[in-house]
Amino acid sequence: MDAETYDLRGLNCPLPVLKTRRKLADMTAGSRIWVETSDPLAVIDMPNFCQTEGHRLIETISIRGGHRFHIERGST
Structure with a gap:
């Protein structure tokens, strides 16, 4: 299944989650x-x-300068 990449590098808390x-x-x-x-x-x-909002965190990968999170949208 293809997944779009959403680049939020350079943003600090709480902006990536928001x-x-x-x-x-x-x-x-x-x-x-x-x-x-x-x-x-x-x-x-x-x-x-993800846990609070009912989404599935499939994978977390460390990348140069940060992290990549593979997320599946929940039904909520």
Whole structure:
């Protein structure tokens, strides 16, 4: 399944989570997205956001200067 990459590098907390929330709201349930961040707190914030909002965090990858989060939109 192809997934769009949403580049949020350069943004600091809470913007990566807020922008990801807004992006996922426009997607259909089951859709997937890669979110790239450079904010060091995103490694804590994104998993918490997914769990709280009912989305599935499929994978977290460390990349140069940050992280990539593979997220599947939940039905909420």
